[in-house]
Amino acid sequence: MWTSLNDSLCELGESPFWHPQERSLYWLDIPGRTVLRTRGEIGNATVERWPLPTEPGCMAPAASGGLVIALRDGIYRAPAWGGPLTLLARVDHDVRTMRFNDGKCDPQGRFWAGTINEAKDRASAALYCLDARGGTPRLERMAQGVTTANGLAFAPDARTLYWADTPAHRVSAWDWDAEANRLSHERVFRQFEPKSNSPYQGRPDGATVDAQGHYWAAMFEGGQLLRLSPAGEQVAALPVPVQCPTMPCFGGEDLRTLFVTSARRGRPADELARLPASGQVLAMRTEVSGLPVRFFRE
Numbered sequence: 001m002w003t004s005l006n007d008s009l010c011e012l013g014e015s016p017f018w019h020p021q022e023r024s025l026y027w028l029d030i031p032g033r034t035v036l037r038t039r040g041e042i043g044n045a046t047v048e049r050w051p052l053p054t055e056p057g058c059m060a061p062a063a064s065g066g067l068v069i070a071l072r073d074g075i076y077r078a079p080a081w082g083g084p085l086t087l088l089a090r091v092d093h094d095v096r097t098m099r100f101n102d103g104k105c106d107p108q109g110r111f112w113a114g115t116i117n118e119a120k121d122r123a124s125a126a127l128y129c130l131d132a133r134g135g136t137p138r139l140e141r142m143a144q145g146v147t148t149a150n151g152l153a154f155a156p157d158a159r160t161l162y163w164a165d166t167p168a169h170r171v172s173a174w175d176w177d178a179e180a181n182r183l184s185h186e187r188v189f190r191q192f193e194p195k196s197n198s199p200y201q202g203r204p205d206g207a208t209v210d211a212q213g214h215y216w217a218a219m220f221e222g223g224q225l226l227r228l229s230p231a232g233e234q235v236a237a238l239p240v241p242v243q244c245p246t247m248p249c250f251g252g253e254d255l256r257t258l259f260v261t262s263a264r265r266g267r268p269a270d271e272l273a274r275l276p277a278s279g280q281v282l283a284m285r286t287e288v289s290g291l292p293v294r295f296f297r298e
Helices: 269-274
Strands: 013-019 024-029 034-039 046-051 058-061 067-070 074-078 086-090 098-105 111-117 125-131 138-146 149-154 160-165 170-177 182-191 203-209 215-220 224-228 234-239 245-251 257-262 282-285
Touching: 013 058, 013 098, 013 245, 024 058, 067 098, 067 111, 086 125, 098 149, 111 149, 125 149, 138 160, 138 182, 160 203, 170 203, 215 257, 224 245
Parallel strands: 058 098, 149 203, 203 245
Antiparallel strands: 013 024, 013 257, 024 034, 034 046, 058 067, 067 074, 074 086, 098 111, 111 125, 125 138, 149 160, 160 170, 170 182, 203 215, 215 224, 215 245, 224 234, 245 257, 257 282
Protein backbone atom coordinates (compact mmCIF):
# COMPACT_ATOMS: atom_id res chain seq x y z
CA MET A 1 0.00 0.00 0.00
CA TRP A 2 1.41 3.35 -1.07
CA THR A 3 1.31 6.33 1.28
CA SER A 4 2.14 9.94 0.47
CA LEU A 5 4.68 11.91 2.47
CA ASN A 6 3.24 14.93 4.21
CA ASP A 7 3.96 18.28 2.56
CA SER A 8 5.94 16.66 -0.27
CA LEU A 9 4.18 18.24 -3.26
CA CYS A 10 6.44 19.27 -6.17
CA GLU A 11 6.03 20.24 -9.79
CA LEU A 12 8.62 17.66 -10.84
CA GLY A 13 10.21 15.63 -8.05
CA GLU A 14 13.53 13.91 -8.79
CA SER A 15 16.82 12.55 -7.41
CA PRO A 16 15.62 11.08 -4.10
CA PHE A 17 18.08 9.48 -1.69
CA TRP A 18 17.97 8.27 1.90
CA HIS A 19 20.59 9.85 4.16
CA PRO A 20 21.41 7.16 6.75
CA GLN A 21 23.11 9.42 9.31
CA GLU A 22 20.33 12.01 9.24
CA ARG A 23 17.56 9.42 8.78
CA SER A 24 16.14 11.79 6.21
CA LEU A 25 14.86 11.59 2.67
CA TYR A 26 16.25 14.19 0.27
CA TRP A 27 14.83 15.03 -3.15
CA LEU A 28 14.58 17.85 -5.71
CA ASP A 29 11.89 19.86 -7.41
CA ILE A 30 13.55 20.67 -10.74
CA PRO A 31 11.31 23.48 -12.10
CA GLY A 32 10.70 24.65 -8.53
CA ARG A 33 14.49 25.09 -8.16
CA THR A 34 14.37 23.56 -4.70
CA VAL A 35 16.10 20.95 -2.56
CA LEU A 36 13.78 19.25 -0.07
CA ARG A 37 14.44 17.02 2.93
CA THR A 38 12.43 15.43 5.72
CA ARG A 39 13.00 16.11 9.40
CA GLY A 40 11.78 13.60 11.96
CA GLU A 41 10.22 10.18 11.57
CA ILE A 42 8.90 9.66 8.04
CA GLY A 43 5.32 9.04 9.14
CA ASN A 44 5.16 12.42 10.88
CA ALA A 45 8.03 14.24 9.22
CA THR A 46 8.17 17.91 8.40
CA VAL A 47 9.75 19.02 5.12
CA GLU A 48 12.44 21.68 4.77
CA ARG A 49 12.98 23.53 1.49
CA TRP A 50 16.09 25.22 0.16
CA PRO A 51 15.69 27.45 -2.95
CA LEU A 52 18.45 27.36 -5.58
CA PRO A 53 19.46 29.87 -8.28
CA THR A 54 18.77 27.55 -11.25
CA GLU A 55 17.18 24.17 -11.89
CA PRO A 56 18.86 21.28 -10.05
CA GLY A 57 18.98 18.07 -12.05
CA CYS A 58 20.47 15.70 -9.50
CA MET A 59 22.48 15.59 -6.28
CA ALA A 60 24.27 13.33 -3.83
CA PRO A 61 25.41 13.58 -0.22
CA ALA A 62 29.06 14.34 0.45
CA ALA A 63 31.15 12.29 2.88
CA SER A 64 32.52 15.45 4.50
CA GLY A 65 29.04 16.96 4.87
CA GLY A 66 26.57 18.80 2.68
CA LEU A 67 25.77 18.02 -0.94
CA VAL A 68 27.09 17.98 -4.46
CA ILE A 69 24.45 19.36 -6.85
CA ALA A 70 24.27 19.52 -10.65
CA LEU A 71 22.57 22.78 -11.66
CA ARG A 72 21.79 24.02 -15.15
CA ASP A 73 25.32 25.14 -16.02
CA GLY A 74 27.60 23.03 -13.87
CA ILE A 75 28.28 20.91 -10.81
CA TYR A 76 28.45 22.69 -7.46
CA ARG A 77 29.47 21.90 -3.91
CA ALA A 78 27.25 22.90 -0.99
CA PRO A 79 29.15 22.32 2.29
CA ALA A 80 26.03 22.84 4.39
CA TRP A 81 22.27 23.03 3.99
CA GLY A 82 21.28 26.45 2.70
CA GLY A 83 24.90 27.56 2.45
CA PRO A 84 26.90 29.05 -0.42
CA LEU A 85 27.50 27.08 -3.61
CA THR A 86 31.02 26.61 -4.99
CA LEU A 87 31.51 25.65 -8.64
CA LEU A 88 33.39 22.37 -9.10
CA ALA A 89 33.04 21.95 -12.87
CA ARG A 90 31.24 23.69 -15.70
CA VAL A 91 30.10 22.07 -18.93
CA ASP A 92 30.27 24.03 -22.16
CA HIS A 93 26.71 23.65 -23.35
CA ASP A 94 24.03 26.16 -24.33
CA VAL A 95 22.24 26.79 -21.04
CA ARG A 96 19.23 28.16 -22.93
CA THR A 97 18.32 24.65 -24.06
CA MET A 98 20.61 22.31 -22.12
CA ARG A 99 20.87 21.52 -18.44
CA PHE A 100 21.94 18.74 -16.12
CA ASN A 101 19.39 16.04 -15.34
CA ASP A 102 19.63 12.60 -13.69
CA GLY A 103 22.69 11.45 -11.75
CA LYS A 104 24.23 10.02 -8.56
CA CYS A 105 27.53 8.85 -7.06
CA ASP A 106 29.25 5.56 -7.78
CA PRO A 107 30.75 3.28 -5.08
CA GLN A 108 34.12 5.01 -5.47
CA GLY A 109 32.64 8.40 -4.60
CA ARG A 110 32.68 9.91 -8.08
CA PHE A 111 29.65 11.99 -9.09
CA TRP A 112 27.93 11.12 -12.37
CA ALA A 113 25.43 13.43 -14.05
CA GLY A 114 23.75 13.39 -17.44
CA THR A 115 22.27 16.27 -19.40
CA ILE A 116 19.03 16.92 -21.24
CA ASN A 117 18.33 18.69 -24.50
CA GLU A 118 15.12 20.50 -23.56
CA ALA A 119 14.43 21.37 -27.20
CA LYS A 120 14.30 17.61 -27.91
CA ASP A 121 15.44 18.29 -31.48
CA ARG A 122 18.61 16.16 -31.46
CA ALA A 123 20.47 13.59 -29.38
CA SER A 124 23.03 16.04 -28.00
CA ALA A 125 22.94 15.10 -24.31
CA ALA A 126 25.79 13.29 -22.58
CA LEU A 127 26.88 11.56 -19.39
CA TYR A 128 29.69 13.05 -17.31
CA CYS A 129 31.72 11.82 -14.36
CA LEU A 130 33.31 14.16 -11.82
CA ASP A 131 36.22 12.76 -9.81
CA ALA A 132 37.23 15.08 -6.95
CA ARG A 133 39.25 12.60 -4.92
CA GLY A 134 42.67 13.74 -3.90
CA GLY A 135 42.91 17.12 -5.57
CA THR A 136 41.51 19.19 -8.41
CA PRO A 137 38.09 17.97 -9.63
CA ARG A 138 38.31 16.30 -13.04
CA LEU A 139 35.24 16.11 -15.27
CA GLU A 140 35.15 13.48 -18.02
CA ARG A 141 32.49 12.78 -20.63
CA MET A 142 31.69 9.08 -20.45
CA ALA A 143 28.85 8.56 -22.96
CA GLN A 144 26.74 10.59 -25.36
CA GLY A 145 24.16 10.43 -28.13
CA VAL A 146 20.93 10.70 -26.12
CA THR A 147 18.24 13.35 -25.83
CA THR A 148 17.29 13.00 -22.15
CA ALA A 149 19.81 11.36 -19.84
CA ASN A 150 18.04 9.28 -17.20
CA GLY A 151 17.99 5.97 -15.37
CA LEU A 152 21.60 5.97 -14.16
CA ALA A 153 22.37 3.02 -11.88
CA PHE A 154 25.26 0.73 -10.96
CA ALA A 155 25.08 -3.02 -10.42
CA PRO A 156 25.93 -4.22 -6.88
CA ASP A 157 29.15 -5.85 -8.12
CA ALA A 158 30.21 -2.57 -9.81
CA ARG A 159 30.65 -4.36 -13.14
CA THR A 160 27.63 -2.98 -15.01
CA LEU A 161 26.42 0.59 -15.55
CA TYR A 162 22.87 1.36 -16.69
CA TRP A 163 21.77 4.54 -18.46
CA ALA A 164 18.49 5.45 -20.15
CA ASP A 165 17.36 7.78 -22.93
CA THR A 166 13.77 8.57 -22.01
CA PRO A 167 12.40 9.75 -25.41
CA ALA A 168 13.99 6.71 -27.09
CA HIS A 169 12.20 4.41 -24.59
CA ARG A 170 15.53 2.64 -24.11
CA VAL A 171 17.77 1.55 -21.24
CA SER A 172 21.35 0.72 -22.18
CA ALA A 173 23.98 -1.22 -20.26
CA TRP A 174 27.78 -1.17 -20.34
CA ASP A 175 30.47 -3.36 -18.91
CA TRP A 176 32.13 -1.10 -16.34
CA ASP A 177 35.66 -1.29 -15.01
CA ALA A 178 35.02 0.68 -11.83
CA GLU A 179 38.66 0.98 -10.78
CA ALA A 180 39.84 2.36 -14.13
CA ASN A 181 36.43 3.98 -14.72
CA ARG A 182 36.08 2.72 -18.27
CA LEU A 183 32.93 1.67 -20.14
CA SER A 184 32.82 -0.98 -22.85
CA HIS A 185 30.43 -3.33 -24.66
CA GLU A 186 27.42 -1.02 -24.87
CA ARG A 187 24.17 -2.89 -25.47
CA VAL A 188 20.41 -2.46 -25.23
CA PHE A 189 19.35 -3.62 -21.79
CA ARG A 190 15.63 -3.04 -22.39
CA GLN A 191 13.77 -1.44 -25.28
CA PHE A 192 10.22 -0.37 -24.49
CA GLU A 193 7.43 0.10 -26.99
CA PRO A 194 6.66 3.64 -28.25
CA LYS A 195 3.64 5.60 -27.11
CA SER A 196 1.77 4.74 -30.29
CA ASN A 197 1.55 1.13 -29.16
CA SER A 198 -1.16 -0.10 -26.82
CA PRO A 199 -1.11 -0.88 -23.98
CA TYR A 200 1.57 1.72 -23.22
CA GLN A 201 4.00 0.89 -20.40
CA GLY A 202 5.48 4.37 -20.20
CA ARG A 203 9.04 5.48 -20.86
CA PRO A 204 12.03 4.96 -18.54
CA ASP A 205 12.81 7.86 -16.22
CA GLY A 206 14.89 7.57 -13.02
CA ALA A 207 16.00 4.23 -11.64
CA THR A 208 17.66 2.35 -8.82
CA VAL A 209 19.11 -1.12 -8.28
CA ASP A 210 18.18 -3.38 -5.37
CA ALA A 211 20.44 -5.65 -3.31
CA GLN A 212 19.67 -8.58 -5.62
CA GLY A 213 20.89 -6.66 -8.66
CA HIS A 214 17.49 -5.96 -10.16
CA TYR A 215 16.89 -2.66 -11.93
CA TRP A 216 13.84 -0.62 -10.88
CA ALA A 217 12.66 1.87 -13.53
CA ALA A 218 10.09 4.61 -12.98
CA MET A 219 7.91 4.53 -16.09
CA PHE A 220 6.88 8.11 -16.88
CA GLU A 221 3.27 8.28 -18.15
CA GLY A 222 3.04 4.54 -17.46
CA GLY A 223 1.82 4.80 -13.86
CA GLN A 224 4.15 2.04 -12.66
CA LEU A 225 7.58 0.92 -11.58
CA LEU A 226 9.09 -2.03 -13.43
CA ARG A 227 11.57 -4.41 -11.84
CA LEU A 228 13.96 -5.87 -14.40
CA SER A 229 16.34 -8.77 -13.88
CA PRO A 230 20.09 -8.40 -14.61
CA ALA A 231 19.25 -9.95 -17.99
CA GLY A 232 16.73 -7.18 -18.73
CA GLU A 233 13.64 -9.36 -18.25
CA GLN A 234 10.60 -7.89 -16.54
CA VAL A 235 9.99 -9.76 -13.30
CA ALA A 236 7.49 -7.42 -11.63
CA ALA A 237 5.28 -4.41 -12.32
CA LEU A 238 4.29 -2.20 -9.40
CA PRO A 239 1.41 0.20 -10.07
CA VAL A 240 1.62 3.63 -8.45
CA PRO A 241 -1.22 6.12 -7.83
CA VAL A 242 0.29 8.71 -10.19
CA GLN A 243 0.61 8.76 -13.96
CA CYS A 244 4.18 10.04 -13.97
CA PRO A 245 6.54 8.46 -11.43
CA THR A 246 10.01 9.92 -11.90
CA MET A 247 12.60 8.12 -9.74
CA PRO A 248 12.68 5.42 -7.04
CA CYS A 249 15.11 4.88 -4.17
CA PHE A 250 15.28 2.59 -1.16
CA GLY A 251 15.53 3.94 2.37
CA GLY A 252 14.66 3.53 6.01
CA GLU A 253 16.80 1.76 8.60
CA ASP A 254 16.68 -1.56 6.73
CA LEU A 255 16.57 -0.09 3.21
CA ARG A 256 13.23 -1.80 2.64
CA THR A 257 11.11 1.32 2.25
CA LEU A 258 10.68 2.14 -1.42
CA PHE A 259 10.28 5.85 -2.14
CA VAL A 260 9.32 7.28 -5.51
CA THR A 261 9.08 10.89 -6.64
CA SER A 262 6.52 12.01 -9.18
CA ALA A 263 5.48 14.86 -11.48
CA ARG A 264 2.41 17.04 -11.90
CA ARG A 265 3.79 19.84 -14.08
CA GLY A 266 2.02 20.00 -17.44
CA ARG A 267 -0.36 17.17 -16.66
CA PRO A 268 -4.06 17.46 -17.66
CA ALA A 269 -6.49 18.76 -15.06
CA ASP A 270 -8.66 15.63 -15.24
CA GLU A 271 -5.59 13.45 -14.56
CA LEU A 272 -4.63 15.52 -11.51
CA ALA A 273 -8.20 15.30 -10.22
CA ARG A 274 -8.21 11.53 -10.70
CA LEU A 275 -4.70 11.06 -9.29
CA PRO A 276 -4.32 13.70 -6.55
CA ALA A 277 -1.01 12.24 -5.32
CA SER A 278 0.68 13.45 -8.52
CA GLY A 279 3.77 15.47 -7.61
CA GLN A 280 4.06 13.94 -4.15
CA VAL A 281 6.62 11.48 -2.79
CA LEU A 282 5.16 8.00 -2.32
CA ALA A 283 6.41 5.32 0.06
CA MET A 284 5.79 1.60 0.45
CA ARG A 285 7.40 -1.27 2.34
CA THR A 286 8.98 -4.00 0.20
CA GLU A 287 10.28 -7.52 0.74
CA VAL A 288 13.52 -6.79 -1.07
CA SER A 289 16.08 -4.33 0.27
CA GLY A 290 17.96 -1.70 -1.66
CA LEU A 291 21.54 -0.48 -1.68
CA PRO A 292 22.76 2.42 0.49
CA VAL A 293 23.33 5.80 -1.10
CA ARG A 294 26.89 6.42 -2.25
CA PHE A 295 28.64 9.51 -0.88
CA PHE A 296 30.67 12.05 -2.84
CA ARG A 297 34.35 11.92 -1.88
CA GLU A 298 36.95 14.62 -2.28
